[in-house]
Amino acid sequence: MSALPPGALNGLKVLDLTRVLAGPTCTQMLGDLGAEVIKIERPGAGDDTRGFAPPYVPNTRESAYFVGVNRNKKSVTLDIAKPEGQAVIHKLLGECDILVENFKVGALAKYGLGWGELKDKYPRLIYCSITGFGQTGPYAPRPGYDALIQAMGGVMSITGEIEGEPQKVGVPVADLFSGLYGCIGILAAVNHRHATGQGQRIDIGMLDTSVAWLANQASNFIATGENPKRLGNQHPNIVPYQVFPTQDGYIVLSVGNDPTFERFCKLTGQEALLQDERFATNAARVGNRQLVTDTLTPVMKSRTTKDWVAALEAAKIGCGPINTLKDVFADPQVQARGVIVEMDHASGERVQVIANPVRLSATPPSYRSAAPVLGQHTEEVLAGLGMGAAEIAKLRADGIA
Numbered sequence: 001m002s003a004l005p006p007g008a009l010n011g012l013k014v015l016d017l018t019r020v021l022a023g024p025t026c027t028q029m030l031g032d033l034g035a036e037v038i039k040i041e042r043p044g045a046g047d048d049t050r051g052f053a054p055p056y057v058p059n060t061r062e063s064a065y066f067v068g069v070n071r072n073k074k075s076v077t078l079d080i081a082k083p084e085g086q087a088v089i090h091k092l093l094g095e096c097d098i099l100v101e102n103f104k105v106g107a108l109a110k111y112g113l114g115w116g117e118l119k120d121k122y123p124r125l126i127y128c129s130i131t132g133f134g135q136t137g138p139y140a141p142r143p144g145y146d147a148l149i150q151a152m153g154g155v156m157s158i159t160g161e162i163e164g165e166p167q168k169v170g171v172p173v174a175d176l177f178s179g180l181y182g183c184i185g186i187l188a189a190v191n192h193r194h195a196t197g198q199g200q201r202i203d204i205g206m207l208d209t210s211v212a213w214l215a216n217q218a219s220n221f222i223a224t225g226e227n228p229k230r231l232g233n234q235h236p237n238i239v240p241y242q243v244f245p246t247q248d249g250y251i252v253l254s255v256g257n258d259p260t261f262e263r264f265c266k267l268t269g270q271e272a273l274l275q276d277e278r279f280a281t282n283a284a285r286v287g288n289r290q291l292v293t294d295t296l297t298p299v300m301k302s303r304t305t306k307d308w309v310a311a312l313e314a315a316k317i318g319c320g321p322i323n324t325l326k327d328v329f330a331d332p333q334v335q336a337r338g339v340i341v342e343m344d345h346a347s348g349e350r351v352q353v354i355a356n357p358v359r360l361s362a363t364p365p366s367y368r369s370a371a372p373v374l375g376q377h378t379e380e381v382l383a384g385l386g387m388g389a390a391e392i393a394k395l396r397a398d399g400i401a
Contacts, residue, residue, distance in 0.1 A: 007033055007034015007035075007363055007365075007366055008033045008034055008360065008363040009030060009033040009034040009035040009190075010034040010035075011034075012030070012034070012035040012036070012097045012098060012190070013035065013036045013038070013095055013096045013097050013098070014027055014030050014031070014035050014036065014037040014038065014096065014097070014098045014099075014100060015038055015040070015089070015092050015093060015096040015098070015099045015100070016037050016038060016039040016040065016073060016100055017040050017080075017099065017100065017101035017102075017103065017108070017113075018039075018100055018101060018102045018130070019041075019047040019048050019049065019102065020047070020048050020049055020102070020175070021049070021069060021146070021172055021175040021176070021179070022102055022130045022174075022175040022176070022178040022179045022182070022206065023100055023101065023102035023130050023179065023182075024039075024047070024049075024069040024070055024179070025069055025175065025176055025178075025179025025180065025183075026100055026128065026130065026178075026179040026180070026182040026183045026186070027039070027073065027100050028069050028070060028071060028072065028073070029179070029180070029183045029356070029358075030098070030100075030183060030186065031071065031072030031073055031368075032071070032072055032356040032358075032365040032366065032367075033358075033363070033365060034363065034366065035098070036074070037072060037073040037074065038073070038074050038076055038092060038096070038377075038381055039070065039073040039074060039075050039076065039372070040076055040077075040078050040080065040089070041075055041076070041077050041078075041374060041375070042077070042079065043077040043078070043079055043375070043399060043400070043401060044077075046075070046077070046374040046375075047066060047070070049063055049065045049066040049069070050062075050063050050066045050374065051063065052065040052066065053065065057345070057347075057349065057351050058349065059347070059349050060345065060347040060349050060351075062345070062347065062351075062371070062373070066371055067345075067351055067353065067370065067371040068353060068354065068371075069371075070371035070372070071343065071353055071367065071369065071370055071371050072366070072367070072368050072369055073369075073371065073372060074369075074372060074376070074377035074380070074381055075372035075373065075374055075375055075376045075377055075378070076375065076377055076378045076381045076382070076401070077374060077375035077378050077401050078378075078400065078401055079399060079400050079401075080111055080113065081111060082400050084395060084398065084400045085400050085401075086111050086112055086113065088382065088385070088395075088400075088401075089113060091385045092381075092385065093118065093121075093122050093125065094122075095385075096125070097124070097125070097126060097190075097193075098125070098126045098127075098128065098186055098190075099118075099125060099126070099127045099128070100128045100130070100182065100186070101127075101128070101129055101130070102129070102130040102131060103129075103131075104131065104141070104143060105129075105131055105135055105140045105141055106141070115127045115129070115201045119199070119201070122199070123197075123198060123199060124193060124197060124198065124199045125199040126186055126189040126190065126193065126199045126200060126202070127199065127200075127201050127202065128182050128185060128186050128189075128201075128202040128204065129201070129202065129203055129204065130178050130179065130182050130204040130206070131144055131204070131205060131206070132144015132145070132148070132149060132205065132206050132207065133205050133206070133207050134203050134204070134205025134207070134208055135203045135205075136203075137205075139207070144205075144206045144207070146168075146172035146173075146174045146175045146206075147168050147172075149174035149206045149207055149210050150168045150169065150173070150174050150210065151166075151168070152207060152210075153174065153206075153207055153210025153211055153214070154210070154211065154214055154217075154218075155168075155169065155173075155210060155214065156168050157227070157228075157230070158217050158228050158229075158230055158231075158236075159230065160230045160232070161230065161232045162229070162230055162231060162232055164230070164232075166230070173213075174206050174209070174210050175206070177209045177210070177212075177213055178204055178205075178206045178209045181204055181209045181212075182202065182204045185202040185204065186202060189202060216236065216237060217236065220236060220237070233252075234289065234293075237286065238254075238255070238256060238282060238286070239255075239282065239285035239286050239288075239289050239292050240253055240255050240261075240285065240292055240293070240296055241253070241254050241255060241256065242293070243322070244296065244297060244300035244301075245297065245300060245301055246300055246301060246303060246304055246305045246308055247301055247302065247303055247304045247305075247307075248304045248305060249304075249305045249321070249322070250305065250321075250322050251300065251305050251308050251309065251319055251320070251321060251322070252319060252320050252321075252322065253296075253300070253312070253317075253318070253319050254317075254318030254319060254320075255317065255318070256318060257282065258280075258281055258282055260316075260317055260318070261274075261279075261282070261285070262274060263315050263316070263317055264312075264315070264317050267311060267312070267315045267317070268299050270295075270296075270299065273295070278291060278292075279292065279295075305321050306321075309321060337355075338355055339354060339355050339357075340352050340353070340354065340355065341353050341354075341355045341367050343367055343369070343370035344370060345370040345371070346370070346372065346373045346376055347373070351370050351371075353367075353370070353371075355367075375401075378392075378401055379392055382395070382401065
């Protein structure tokens, strides 16, 4: 048998009781880094995202959504609401290092699978829970959904046009950040266990993480007590750092400091602005935001986006076109970084997935198996627990597996 490819988490085994996006994002990252991930799914139904289609992966009936966040996992169908299913989970826990779940608070305790029920029996277990509002507080029992968390976490209030309605981000960032914060917590817990031999509980609340990544906007509020206003595509602390119309479209101009603004003015023939106190410093430009925008808009409209990108890049001034996804995947930088990976799928088709962006020199992410079809590894995993064919067949017949 060939050796496993190098992986930072080789040898770790993850019991994955997650579905949809936040949890699967966390466990896919662990799988990419070498961990063995066993995904438990409902018999006959599976992860909700198997039904989030169309679109389907070409020439299959597999949801593109599911395939995108479930590679490097083994699918085992198991009804954990039944005692027989719970017994199998306990057999798996005897071999697993990490459990990741995103059930509502208290749901797994009903099956004897909550942290309180498991921590003494499996003292080395790292148990990560990802929920909408965390395990404590008045909102803990509530379900969490990405758009709901974006609304309650504040990001929608600062996203959108100045006079428009609040806007959510175009991808489910509350889910994604929660999954990644969960992975960070797990990695810290793994290191702690190396030192002490003890597992621990990781409590990830989507609302907590959403507040955490408000970043400079949260810091601005704490410093002033004033709610940040929506600025469309402008930056709250830097001007000009925004979208401008060009002769044939739009461009993002990112002038991050005063020396860059000086280069910009010399490039565009606007040297006179450097002698105007309303433009001379970033603080002045922030205070005169609309004047700066109105002054530079006709300048930016004088050339095409392509011409501006070439000229600005040559002057080492931050800029970029506003790409469609078709443009993104055709971009030479994106292609050079190999962001699309092809994998063999159980359907017999080759599927394309987005590469893991973490580039490790010694233990790079690996792409061992595409997202599984429902229950693809049930027999393999159960047999690995010492269960015979007749026992597995009975679980199947009883609707447990």
